[in-house]
Amino acid sequence: MPRILLAPMEGLADNLLRGVLTGIGGYDWGICEFVRVSNSLLPVKTYERICPELLTDSKTAAGTPMRVQLLGSDPHFMAENARRLVTLNPAGVDINFGCPAPTVFRHRGGSALLGEPELLHEIVSAVRAVVPVDIPFTAKMRLGIEDTSRAVDCALALQAGGVDELIVHGRTKVDGYRPPARWEWIDKVRAAVNIPLIANGEVWTAEDFRNCQQVSGCADIMLGRGVIADPLLPRKVRGEETGGWAEVAPGVAAYWLGVRQKVVPDHAGGRVKQWLALLRRTYPEAEVLYQTLRPIKTAEGIDAALLAAGVLQERPVLQ
Template identity: 55%
Template sequence: MARLLLAPMEGLVDDVLRDVLTRVGGYDLAVSEFVRVSGNLLPPRAFQRLCPELGNGSRTRAGTPLVVQLLGSDPGCLAENAAQLVELAPAGIDLNFGCPAPTVNRHGGGAMLLADPEQLLRIVAAVRRVVPPEIPFTAKMRLGVRDTEKTLDCARALAAGGIVALVVHARTRADGYRPPAHWEWIARIRAVVQQPVIANGEVWTVADHLRCCAVSSSDDVMIGRGAVADPFLARRIRAQAAGEGVAADRCDDWRRLQPLLASYWQQVCAKVVARHAPGRLKLWLGSLRRNFVEAEALFMAVRALAGVEEISRVLELHGIPVQRPLG
């Protein structure tokens, strides 16, 4: 069957949410948030801190392989850090040429590199030389910086540099995350490169997935915000593809989601300092509101709260069991 990939999302899909979403199931692999490479050789612990799955065979606890993504603009520095990462045996190494964040783009990284296909080629070729063939080496790009004038040249450059697959977020940097995603461009890219091309952008529902595959001519799809807003989306897509129909009982889904929310809250509280934990929960609930009326009610109940203990009490009132430390 066609592959489903869990997208990297800086500041949202970290190892904790990857654990929860891959535990639900349906994903063939996940890609980490980017590891920023900006002039120094990072120690192994820098990769392990962002991607603790590296200590578990580069898999989430549910067994989903994790590809580690690097972001930078210097070919030599990226290659040096990729060689360091290779020693940790990641399930794959991916290069980020799609991030639209101003803080990244100001330093010439992410999507800004799409203005210079020749630099893309230099970067990919340098990293290709240090990544052994048994470790999949991929890249992710957008359609361009402000327009699609260089889209196909960029895709050709990445392919010529030696990647084995390409994820395409079907919008330019200037588009940001505004709909629509221009899936037709993925079909055009597939026509000029031999490597598999994975479609990405604006897949929120099973129907979106079907349309994306049809328009892009790609059977492989990466899902980001849609996966965060509906943790069961990948399973719904799998069920539809298997001819099992798509369950529409959102109340039952909420019951299944409650223990996952409890696990997420517990792990977040253990991972970050107490003052940051509420914000992380609210961020996910904010996305879940798109599909679950219960998440809307819960979000409104915790929105003004800043304390871990008071939020835990509200979660329990909403049927979400919270484990408290003994003693």
Template identity: 65%
Template sequence: MSPAPAQLILAPMEGLADHEMREVLTALGGYDWGICQFVRVSGSVLPRRTFARVCPELLQGSRTRAGTPIRVQLMGSDPDCLADNAGRLVGMAPAGVDLNFGCPAPTVNRHRGGAALLEEPELLHRIAAAVRRQVPATLPFTAKMRLGLKDTSRALECAQALEAGGVDALIVHGRTKVDGYRPPARWSWIARVREAVQVPVVANGEVWTPADYAAIRAESGCTHVMLGRGAVADPLLARRIKGQAGGGWDDLGPALSMYWDLVCRRVLPVHAPGRLKQWLGLLRRNYAEAESLYQQMRTLRQVAEVDRLLLASGIPVSHQERQAA
């Protein structure tokens, strides 16, 4: 049997890779699938509208408008409650179900969510097993984890617990919770996890360039790679990795226009400029033009002011109506 072709996956980045950003990045191309931001599960079965709010792709075949499948990520610590919510979610025909054991945010961890559970491999197993019973074998079921809470001492145990619980694949971010997002990512530890389990492992962490992509694959031994902040900082990264026409800043004009349009339609006007500034703040890493635009936009607070600046910069503005999120 020939090996599975390498896949590029768009990471679930809370507060960064929202629905609007997923639409833009997948329209630019290069992604095989992605995962939305987490749906927090705590104490009750959520209504369908909650899942659809976090992952609007569920209302369009669980795909972005470009056709990229988007899986839904659940986060919580109660196996039964997570299973019940997974059952509700499965009824909405998601492209797949993912479990979050990687979020390092203190507010999440204080409520026993995300990476906080990496000290409890037996609980990880119970969660995975409970959710697996609700997710049919035909639907992809994955878990995203870090290497541990404070250290890597239980990384292999956690990965094996999730495998035994029935996940089809593991996505491993090569940092602990305490590491946050500080470089470097520990790609060699992703390799150790890969060697400790039989299910496929997707490598994640500190991939900003095609050279980083080649390096993480070589060091981790993983075929598949998930792109996170590097994908937002260079929206053409996935295309570059796949050897497609890369392009430069001029190719991002339509993407910036599309993003601004989507944001203005879904976000309150008072918050919309901040969302565009956040993206430009990351784009500055790779594009001098983004630095210039960011500096001009820093003090702007009104949508109309941003419209005028974008138009003066040669970036079309197409939104007509704005509605609250």
């Protein structure tokens, strides 16, 4: 059975949603949202805030290992922050060379470095030197900035720098999240390197999963927005029986209860609406619920609507 991995998704898959998704099941491991490294040594609390799983043996409540991702462009500070991170016993360390967000790109982070394979090598080599061999060390990259001409060069630089495995999102920075993903280019990268490769990008269904495996040549797949739209996807891929919306709805309730504790009321509604906006791609019931919640401005109003819809069983008790 191939490994199925949960992708890091900045601004979308926080620890609350990671907990719900891994509770529904089907993952071998995942990666948290990135920790941004600039010209400083970050305090321990920063890692624990972004990846609270570090406080529970680097696993979600369901027992899924969660690796920590670093993003930055300075080899020295990336290494010094990795040195601190490994004292927290993460399930693994990952380096982000794929984020296409404009703010990240302007500050020479994520995909902005894909035009500089030499710098990729320098960063990864510096981090490799401080990450013990018993802690998995990976990198996640896109195929390039504007085109794929340096994709293989980047992958070879990361391999030479010492990563154990490489995750490749089958798009360039300019591609953003527009379909299709270039799975055939992931295959070209795979053929050029001698380390395990994991494919990522545009897998929404079990059929997409199999097609991605065939075209990319990768057995292992990292799932991103596809599992936000269908939390049952990993188990469907594994051939397990699933319960449809009746199994997803309790996850929506658990997520909302977590959001109500974590997020100020004025912003809480936006979080659950964001998830429902993707869930409705798969579940008609989510479309109905999304349209019901869409005009509601208050967290208390959403409480009442979720109770009326039978998603919540009782009104949240806030601490």
